[in-house]
Amino acid sequence: MLNGWEIIGQFMYPRDAYRRLLSLAGTGALDFASVRPLVYGIADLNAAIDRAADASGLECVLIDHEERR
Numbered sequence: 001m002l003n004g005w006e007i008i009g010q011f012m013y014p015r016d017a018y019r020r021l022l023s024l025a026g027t028g029a030l031d032f033a034s035v036r037p038l039v040y041g042i043a044d045l046n047a048a049i050d051r052a053a054d055a056s057g058l059e060c061v062l063i064d065h066e067e068r069r
Helices: 017-027 042-054
Strands: 036-041 059-064
Touching: 036 042, 042 059
Parallel strands: 036 059
Antiparallel strands: none
Protein backbone atom coordinates (compact mmCIF):
# COMPACT_ATOMS: atom_id res chain seq x y z
CA MET A 1 0.00 0.00 0.00
CA LEU A 2 2.93 2.31 0.60
CA ASN A 3 3.76 2.42 -3.12
CA GLY A 4 0.18 2.25 -4.35
CA TRP A 5 0.86 -1.04 -6.15
CA GLU A 6 -2.02 -3.09 -7.43
CA ILE A 7 -2.17 -6.78 -8.34
CA ILE A 8 -4.46 -7.55 -11.23
CA GLY A 9 -5.28 -11.13 -12.17
CA GLN A 10 -7.42 -13.12 -14.53
CA PHE A 11 -9.27 -16.14 -13.21
CA MET A 12 -10.21 -17.49 -16.65
CA TYR A 13 -6.70 -18.26 -17.91
CA PRO A 14 -3.68 -20.03 -16.43
CA ARG A 15 -0.82 -17.92 -15.13
CA ASP A 16 1.43 -18.67 -18.13
CA ALA A 17 -1.21 -17.98 -20.81
CA TYR A 18 0.41 -14.73 -21.91
CA ARG A 19 3.77 -16.49 -22.39
CA ARG A 20 2.16 -19.17 -24.53
CA LEU A 21 0.39 -16.50 -26.58
CA LEU A 22 3.65 -14.60 -27.11
CA SER A 23 5.34 -17.84 -28.12
CA LEU A 24 2.67 -18.48 -30.76
CA ALA A 25 3.04 -14.94 -32.03
CA GLY A 26 6.81 -15.34 -32.22
CA THR A 27 6.54 -18.44 -34.39
CA GLY A 28 4.20 -16.74 -36.83
CA ALA A 29 1.38 -19.13 -35.95
CA LEU A 30 -1.00 -16.23 -35.28
CA ASP A 31 -2.24 -13.97 -38.04
CA PHE A 32 -2.50 -10.42 -36.75
CA ALA A 33 -3.64 -8.99 -40.09
CA SER A 34 -7.25 -9.05 -38.88
CA VAL A 35 -6.53 -6.90 -35.81
CA ARG A 36 -7.53 -3.30 -36.47
CA PRO A 37 -5.55 -0.89 -34.28
CA LEU A 38 -7.24 2.43 -33.53
CA VAL A 39 -4.49 4.79 -32.37
CA TYR A 40 -5.22 7.96 -30.40
CA GLY A 41 -2.82 10.55 -29.06
CA ILE A 42 -2.74 11.27 -25.35
CA ALA A 43 -4.54 14.58 -26.00
CA ASP A 44 -7.51 12.56 -27.30
CA LEU A 45 -7.70 10.26 -24.29
CA ASN A 46 -11.40 10.90 -23.63
CA ALA A 47 -12.29 10.14 -27.25
CA ALA A 48 -10.20 6.96 -27.08
CA ILE A 49 -12.02 5.81 -23.94
CA ASP A 50 -15.38 6.45 -25.60
CA ARG A 51 -14.25 4.57 -28.71
CA ALA A 52 -12.95 1.64 -26.64
CA ALA A 53 -16.38 1.29 -25.06
CA ASP A 54 -17.86 0.81 -28.56
CA ALA A 55 -15.03 -1.32 -30.01
CA SER A 56 -16.11 -4.57 -31.59
CA GLY A 57 -14.56 -7.61 -33.14
CA LEU A 58 -10.81 -7.32 -33.37
CA GLU A 59 -10.59 -3.55 -32.94
CA CYS A 60 -7.91 -2.54 -30.47
CA VAL A 61 -7.81 0.99 -29.07
CA LEU A 62 -4.28 2.19 -28.36
CA ILE A 63 -2.98 5.36 -26.73
CA ASP A 64 0.23 6.84 -28.16
CA HIS A 65 1.74 8.69 -25.20
CA GLU A 66 4.35 10.50 -27.30
CA GLU A 67 3.60 13.91 -28.72
CA ARG A 68 2.98 13.72 -32.46
CA ARG A 69 4.63 16.39 -34.60
